[in-house]
Amino acid sequence: MLELKVNGATHQVDVAEDTPLLWVLRDHLQLTGTKYGCGESLCGACVVHLDGQPSRACTTPAVAATGREITTIEGLSEKGDHPVQKAWIELDAPQCGYCQSGQIMSAVALLNRNPKPTDADIDNAMNGVICRCGAYNRIRAAIHRAAESMEG
Amino acid sequence: MDQPINPSRRSFLKGSAVLAGGLIIGFHIPEKTRAADAAGSEQTFAPNAFLRIAPDDRITVIVKHAEMGQGVATSLPMLVAEDLEADWQKIGFEFSPVDPAYNHTVFGIMLTGGSTSIANSYEQMRKAGATARVMLTEAAADTWGVDASECSAREGRVHHGDNSLSFGELADKAAQLPPPAEVALKPKAEWRILGKPLTRLDTPAKTNGSSTFGADIYLEGMLTAVVARPPLFGGRVKSFDPAGAQRVEGVVKVAEVPNGVAVIAKDFWAAQKGRKALQVEWQAGPESDISSSGLEKLFREKAQESGNLAKKAGDVEQALKTAAKSVEAEYLVPYLAHAPMEPLNCVVKLDEQGCEIWTGTQSQTLDRKAAAEVAGLAPEQVQIHTQMLGGGFGRRASKTNDFVREAVAVAKALGDGTPVKTFWDRTDDIRGGYYRPMYLHKVHIGVDDKGQPSAWHHRVVGQQLMKGGPFEDAMIQDGVDATSVEGITDLPYAPANFQVEDQPVELPVTTLWWRSVGHSHTAFVTETMADEMAALAGKDPADYRRDAFQDHPRHLGVMQQVLKDAGWGKPLEQKGGVRRGRGLAVHKSFESYCAEVAEVSVQADGSFRVDQVYCAIDCGKIVNPDTIRAQMESAIAYGLAPVLKSRLTLQNGRVQESNFHDYEVLRMQEMPAVAVSIIDSDEKATGVGEPGLPPLAPAVCNALYAATGKRVRTLPVDSGRLAS
Ligand code: FES
Ligand code: FES
Numbered sequence: 001m002l003e004l005k006v007n008g009a010t011h012q013v014d015v016a017e018d019t020p021l022l023w024v025l026r027d028h029l030q031l032t033g034t035k036y037g038c039g040e041s042l043c044g045a046c047v048v049h050l051d052g053q054p055s056r057a058c059t060t061p062a063v064a065a066t067g068r069e070i071t072t073i074e075g076l077s078e079k080g081d082h083p084v085q086k087a088w089i090e091l092d093a094p095q096c097g098y099c100q101s102g103q104i105m106s107a108v109a110l111l112n113r114n115p116k117p118t119d120a121d122i123d124n125a126m127n128g129v130i131c132r133c134g135a136y137n138r139i140r141a142a143i144h145r146a147a148e149s150m151e152g
Numbered sequence: 153m154d155q156p157i158n159p160s161r162r163s164f165l166k167g168s169a170v171l172a173g174g175l176i177i178g179f180h181i182p183e184k185t186r187a188a189d190a191a192g193s194e195q196t197f198a199p200n201a202f203l204r205i206a207p208d209d210r211i212t213v214i215v216k217h218a219e220m221g222q223g224v225a226t227s228l229p230m231l232v233a234e235d236l237e238a239d240w241q242k243i244g245f246e247f248s249p250v251d252p253a254y255n256h257t258v259f260g261i262m263l264t265g266g267s268t269s270i271a272n273s274y275e276q277m278r279k280a281g282a283t284a285r286v287m288l289t290e291a292a293a294d295t296w297g298v299d300a301s302e303c304s305a306r307e308g309r310v311h312h313g314d315n316s317l318s319f320g321e322l323a324d325k326a327a328q329l330p331p332p333a334e335v336a337l338k339p340k341a342e343w344r345i346l347g348k349p350l351t352r353l354d355t356p357a358k359t360n361g362s363s364t365f366g367a368d369i370y371l372e373g374m375l376t377a378v379v380a381r382p383p384l385f386g387g388r389v390k391s392f393d394p395a396g397a398q399r400v401e402g403v404v405k406v407a408e409v410p411n412g413v414a415v416i417a418k419d420f421w422a423a424q425k426g427r428k429a430l431q432v433e434w435q436a437g438p439e440s441d442i443s444s445s446g447l448e449k450l451f452r453e454k455a456q457e458s459g460n461l462a463k464k465a466g467d468v469e470q471a472l473k474t475a476a477k478s479v480e481a482e483y484l485v486p487y488l489a490h491a492p493m494e495p496l497n498c499v500v501k502l503d504e505q506g507c508e509i510w511t512g513t514q515s516q517t518l519d520r521k522a523a524a525e526v527a528g529l530a531p532e533q534v535q536i537h538t539q540m541l542g543g544g545f546g547r548r549a550s551k552t553n554d555f556v557r558e559a560v561a562v563a564k565a566l567g568d569g570t571p572v573k574t575f576w577d578r579t580d581d582i583r584g585g586y587y588r589p590m591y592l593h594k595v596h597i598g599v600d601d602k603g604q605p606s607a608w609h610h611r612v613v614g615q616q617l618m619k620g621g622p623f624e625d626a627m628i629q630d631g632v633d634a635t636s637v638e639g640i641t642d643l644p645y646a647p648a649n650f651q652v653e654d655q656p657v658e659l660p661v662t663t664l665w666w667r668s669v670g671h672s673h674t675a676f677v678t679e680t681m682a683d684e685m686a687a688l689a690g691k692d693p694a695d696y697r698r699d700a701f702q703d704h705p706r707h708l709g710v711m712q713q714v715l716k717d718a719g720w721g722k723p724l725e726q727k728g729g730v731r732r733g734r735g736l737a738v739h740k741s742f743e744s745y746c747a748e749v750a751e752v753s754v755q756a757d758g759s760f761r762v763d764q765v766y767c768a769i770d771c772g773k774i775v776n777p778d779t780i781r782a783q784m785e786s787a788i789a790y791g792l793a794p795v796l797k798s799r800l801t802l803q804n805g806r807v808q809e810s811n812f813h814d815y816e817v818l819r820m821q822e823m824p825a826v827a828v829s830i831i832d833s834d835e836k837a838t839g840v841g842e843p844g845l846p847p848l849a850p851a852v853c854n855a856l857y858a859a860t861g862k863r864v865r866t867l868p869v870d871s872g873r874l875a876s
Contacts, residue, residue, distance in 0.1 A: 033361020073361035080360035096221030097358030098542030134789020
């Protein structure tokens, strides 16, 4: 039994010790917003926050997440209205949408540590998050938009 | 898939009326659609298969096409809403069940492909909306005892003088009325929805994790399976030892299926561990040991022999003999995987009730037929619940229905009615076949002694991707696969002596249509060769094209637009130490016309960056301009990856690449700035999802030539060759 605190709620899960956090979230807690894209820290589809830090759930053993605050896309905001989510909607960033939880969680982490990122800052921070639909320019623009709105 | 296939091409195209107008809306309403309304209310108004209006004013548009990012779940509702005079805020959507009412009006089956979703639905959806509007208006007129012609519908309400009733209030009454035989569509001047950049209906759910993809289906008691598939194409299981897998905690069953060995477990991780512990001995098939270098040699040899004639005009051989100047070139492009962000997956529940399937598919009718075959059921006993697709790019319209067939076989092997999700990991996806084929092109062009283009001889060597699929008979005729030579046979530059040949190669590697199908490689060749022809003729690439496009006004239109946007002819801003260049390409595909100008910066070592792409698209009538823009951006990104780095390599019959570290795709740092212009047009609405891709590779390679003086004829670009 592992005890995990996800989006403020505590869960007991009965899984093999080596199970990656991603599969605990998806297969056991049915928090399906966090996606599988590669399983090897290559695509960023699975990014969640551990104590506020962006982490790749596909290569994070669930045991390593015990005792930490896990935040998934479902827990980012109550009503899906985090400034980053709002900017994403305003600019219609998603296409197929499959990568977007990872994009948004990565963008939120970036803005938390760098509230006014330049294009280069964004490209560096987001380069590990693949979008096969190629929504990159909108994602970059949405991050700037969110940065402006968070500034107040 | 090919563009709206020429109806003369045999009989699989039935109701092709759509593109000529005169279309019938499915008035038969499938049981499942009706039942799907949560309200389940008697008062719900469902005038046809494509919409329902509930008493609370909610309008649900039933979307018959797969949403894979291209925006169809917004654009089809826009078409309905315009002629319905709906309040856009009240519009929602759901995906249709499998039923003939939802067939592609040209293909005659449910299918999303060939960039034809709008083209085949345009009138059908608008008429579906108009029909409902007429009935709602009549219901209101009847209520007020006035003539319907004195009433008007607007933004979800019908008005007459001071009277006004909402669509929801009228739903019950409208449902009693017979549908009108004929309806008129709103003239363009009165459009309030079409042509507007409306926000997509599916966006909010895609920003909060609630959008449900096939991978996100979890049913009570559901198990997860992964399949060990033959590492060699054409291979099969010789023997296997399940013991190791069975020892893994959580593994429920290990079973042979037609395409390998399935490990079924209580979750993905256990299944994956089980598969690693599984011992399988594989039996190689014929030619299982192929390698990319061997294929290159084989293709080169094949290129020396004439192929099957796809097009012939004049005497190309003679014209080349007498040409004042000529260029002979060989081009090579590799196998490519689609690699949609969401790997393939399919949930199947197979029990005595029948077979239920939850998956993201572009090809419901044929998938259902295949599932029925595997399950030993009638197609009507199989239900498919189409989910959001985490990218498709053609892979989810499998010509052999491979991933659905396999998932049903897994459920059958499990045998106890428990729902099971067959899930592909990324390596399964990259190595799983169904690739854009590898092709070699041999092209020989010449100009006569006046510098006029006189000859173009074009031979394409490679697998015929329509082979072994449902459209084989329609698309392969006289030994020519139309997709191998599409975009060449209708070359706008064709000189008087013009010959195109398809030289097919048979190999065990499975192939499939990949975003823009044949155009994904043919435009690269024709549009870089067009620049070479311009050079032979001593002309600027744009001037050469302008002359050639005299009888091709829509080619000319997009080109003029993009030249203007790009400032063609003005010097590029110079940056220290880098060589800069600008390249143009213009190509028609999926009945749409697209021109692109790329600007590149090349370093001394040959490494380069595509800084900017200008794109002009003429896709006829505009439904949602923002969607069109997004699709151009998307096609440019998707098309740039194989220019820069994506490629599959075969060695001893095995695909070497396995994940995104070696099958590399475009990342944010490589994304060029993109500026899109959309031509305002009243022509029929045509493809948007694919036409932005074909001009990208040649525009970039023409720009690289402008910067370095070196022609690029192999993708991905070997940047070392561009070193100064
Ligand atoms: S799934 Fe975790 S980085 Fe790709
Ligand atoms: S929106 Fe489809 S992968 Fe990013």
